[in-house]
Amino acid sequence: MSAQRRVERHAFIVGVRPERREEYLRLHRNVWQQVEQTLRDAHITNYSIFIVGDVLFAYYEYVGDDHAADLGRVAEDPVSREWWTYTDPCQTRIVEERTPGALWQPLEEVWHLP
């Protein structure tokens, strides 16, 4: 990564339904290649999903020029949409809705140490 390249850090939180927790973990042991390629094509990098109890946390770095437009392209990818038919039922929103209709809700950055 070039030190000059602008990087946006994004973080999201969602709950995992307890009865679907193992299914969610199993799905993520073999994420579909096209799902990952679509994210790369959308300038999303260093993407991690973490879990504790029934809480999922996601962190990624966006290195493109239009995050919303790139996410829109991801949302139009048929393979990603099919993938979400498996993952969405595992998830439940656990914080106040800031992104309407989304399961994964964004966090705000409080502090950053490069």
Place this chain on the structure above:
Amino acid sequence: MSAQRRVERHAFIVGVRPERREEYLRLHRNVWQQVEQTLRDAHITNYSIFIVGDVLFAYYEYVGDDHAADLGRVAEDPVSREWWTYTDPCQTRIVEERTPGALWQPLEEVWHLP
């Protein structure tokens, strides 16, 4: 960052006491320089803290060879310990205790896209 360098990704979650939320945010607008230097010296990099509602999430990358030993050195730094006398009262553990006595509890990585 060298692509060869081994990087451990670490994530932690804690609650913020609603009545202390603004105080926590205010403290993090001016984190003490020595607190940040102690983290750098402990091989901790790309460290972000995020908030949504009353939930705080932390993500950092560890680039040293002994995470526990480096955290132990951070825990012995008098300036960091004084900093925590301001931040700890803002926080409350919100998940099952996996690190005994810690407010910030670790998450497990489910999936990573480089």
